[in-house]
Amino acid sequence: MTTLWDRSRQVAVEQILDTAVRLFVEQGYEQTTIAQIAREAGISQRSLFRYFGTKEDLVCGDQEALGALLKRTVEQQPAELSPWDALRAGFELVLTANHTPERVLELSRLIFATPSLHARYIEKRLRWQADLVPVVQVRLGGGVGATPDPRAKAIVATVFACVDAATELWAQSGGRLDLAELYDQCLGAVRGDA
Amino acid sequence: MTTLWDRSRQVAVEQILDTAVRLFVEQGYEQTTIAQIAREAGISQRSLFRYFGTKEDLVCGDQEALGALLKRTVEQQPAELSPWDALRAGFELVLTANHTPERVLELSRLIFATPSLHARYIEKRLRWQADLVPVVQVRLGGGVGATPDPRAKAIVATVFACVDAATELWAQSGGRLDLAELYDQCLGAVRGDA
DNA sequence: CGCCTACTTGGCATTAACTGCCAGAAAAGC
DNA sequence: GCTTTTCTGGCAGTTAATGCCAAGTAGGCG
Structure with missing residues (x-):
């Protein structure tokens, strides 16, 4: 069965991914910091690293x-x-x-x-x-x-x-x-x- | 003409390279820090980064x-x-x-x-x-x-x-x-x- | 519903790779 | 010998990434 955790996790992943890719395309990969992605995606840096182990994984x-x-x-x-x-x-x-x-x-x-x-x-x-x-x-x-x-x-x-x-x-x-x-x-x- | 700087530079490069490769082989690449290489090679961390822009370049x-x-x-x-x-x-x-x-x-x-x-x-x-x-x-x-x-x-x-x-x-x-x-x-x- | 457990989240401190800046030393050139 | 160029080291700061702990939240159960 699909629990609420699974669903919200999936939503969060999509949200983070969209934000990250958008920023990467807009201003370049190196110029975009994890802090900025986390801020704009409304999540803490720590949690972002739990979803995606590394910046490259985004x-x-x-x-x-x-x-x-x-x-x-x-x-x-x-x-x-x-x-x-x-x-x-x-x-x-x-x-x-x-x-x-x-x-x-x-x-x-x-x-x-x-x-x-x-x-x-x-x-x-x-x-x-x-x-x-x-x-x-x-x-x-x-x-x-x-x-x-x-x-x-x-x-x-x-x-x-x-x-x-x-x-x-x-x-x-x-x-x-x-x-x-x-x-x-x-x-x-x-x-x-x- | 080959100046003294060129010569000492070449010596330093060899020295650093030998130290780095030895440490990498002994204890693995990831487990070896730049600080350790610099210490054992008798050079400052800052200068090491001037010779080799990145750890991978070693x-x-x-x-x-x-x-x-x-x-x-x-x-x-x-x-x-x-x-x-x-x-x-x-x-x-x-x-x-x-x-x-x-x-x-x-x-x-x-x-x-x-x-x-x-x-x-x-x-x-x-x-x-x-x-x-x-x-x-x-x-x-x-x-x-x-x-x-x-x-x-x-x-x-x-x-x-x-x-x-x-x-x-x-x-x-x-x-x-x-x-x-x-x-x-x-x-x-x-x-x-x- | 109330409660306990399991999992998640966020903040804090820390490490490691780099980078910029600046003062001082050493070689080069005259 | 003096000036100029180049190199060096230290220090502070940035960024990615990890460990730890306290607080929050969903899930299961009586």
């Missing part, structure tokens, strides 16, 4: 859930799919299940424009990569407990690199280009179509 | 020079080389021109073991990537001032992803495996050899 916070979703989706792809196709299917789901497109565009711009944010974003995705390597390794036919297979690590890293390249191009285009199409172009340039 | 600092070297090397490869081969040649040079192998191993372990360091390290290398994209784009035959070519961005990102994967595997092996060989395995897994 922008790229809910990545843990997405990472788990990605892993599950890739795992559940039919066994005859190549690792490339399985990973592509996973990203197709994750990239659409994110937020509204406008919010994603706002956040992407912010992340690519702010080095410290970009670093934190990469850090979160490195965790996704580590989680996915064993999944891909199984799909490659290697034993699961065997020594780490360079191929699995390389494939996962490459897919993420192409997703990153496509996302940056998409953000630079102001969201006009199609993200999936950009990704296919990127991967095509890498895998012998050239 | 580990992955001197990357700007290497990035320039990489770009120059790739540019000067013969025109008939594919982008892949040109980039490989560049990395071959950079990876050996770094430090002593033991120091590289120490630093690599540190970077891969500390998420925030790993992220910052990748962020620095994203700058290298941005510098290299136009170089690769020329090599692909596209005009230099044309709209950004997804292919160039994807190729560069993929090469870096494979270098990263190979480096991590190399560090995990304690430096016993051959880095160039690992890189070739990684890239082979990506480019249709599989």
